[in-house]
Amino acid sequence: MKTMKRILTAAALALTVTSVTADPITEAVKSEHRSADAKARDEYRNPQQTLRFFGIEPDMKVIEIWPGGGWYTDILADLLKDNGELVTAHFFVDDSTPDYYKNSLKKFNERVESHPPYAGITVTAFHPQNALEVTERGTADAVLTFRNVHNWYMNAGKEGVEASFKAFYNALKPGGVLGVVEHEMPASGNDADMKKSGYMKRDFVIAAAEAAGFELEASSDINANPMDNANHPKGVWTLPPSLALKEEDRAKYLAIGESNRMTLKFVKPEA
Structure with missing residues (x-):
């Protein structure tokens, strides 16, 4: 009888510990709504560690910039569905927009x-020149952008990146967080290659954010990949998942894995 009581007590304690230590971000990452292909990329994107580093909580208003097909949206939607709010600032589309962007937005909608x-997601638009009001000013707790800075730089230059960060600054509450993950070029790399390679220098990104009014609170190696030297025939798209060279040196690039990425946490200063 005493043995049975000990077993029941141990089981009860285990359940209690599980309920107390259950992490909403972990649960969102494990969500059954995420595909097996999406989960296979967790090894390189490290969503749990990344969202924890940015300080994302289930009751926040979060703006995700250019969510693409929704890889991070799947996680954020689950995390914020009960007590938070998710705004996805997707591609801005007009008559001159390339079909790729139009089709991506259509599929997302x-x-x-x-x-x-x-169901509870709000979809807005963002463009570094044509759509800068991603949500009501001063209402967001966090703005997150994953591997997008190079697109703004390639299409709109330094001014486009700074305008983007200023738009995010305006969207945030004082004390709000801007979380940036971006393909990282070594400091010794050629600046001109940022226009075509998909890689950006850390100092450039930090300077652009600071020009918009942000302060760098912390950086992390969560998404670093020391095997990636950022010097590839087709830029970052040489690596998986794009594998732009197709079968040429496929094993080599699969062995490297996805790109080396900087992970930066900026804060809008308190008023």
């Missing part, structure tokens, strides 16, 4: 309409 976990 269809998913918002048909995919139950996306």
Whole structure:
């Protein structure tokens, strides 16, 4: 009888510990709504560690910039569905927009309409020149952007990157967080290559954010990959998942894995 009581007590304690230590971010990453292909990339994108580093909580208003197909949206939507708010600032589309961007936005909107976990998401638009109001000013707790800075630089230059960061600054509350993950070029790299390689220098990104009014609070090696030297025939797209060279040296680039990435946490100073 005493043995049975000890077993029941141990089981109860285990349940209690599990309930107390259950992490909302971990649960969101494990969500059944995420595909097996998406979860296979966790090894390189490290969503749990990244969102914890940025300080994302379930009751925040979070703006995700250019969510693409929704890889991070799947996690954020689950995390914020009960007590928070998720705004996805997707591609800005007009008559001159390339079909790739139009089709990406169309597929995302269809998913918002048909995919139950996306039911509470608000979709807005962002462009470094044509759409800078991603949400009501001063209302967001966090703005997150994953591997997008190079796109703004390649298409709109330094001014486009600074305008982007200023838009995010305006969207945030005082004390709000800007979380940036970006493909990282070594400090010794050629600045001109930032226009075509998909890699950006850390100092450049930090300077652009500071020019917008942000302060760098912390940086992390969560998404670093020391095997990536950022020098590839087709830039960052040489590596997985793009594998732009197709079968040429495929094993070599698969062995390197996804790109080396900087992970930077900026804060909008308190008023």
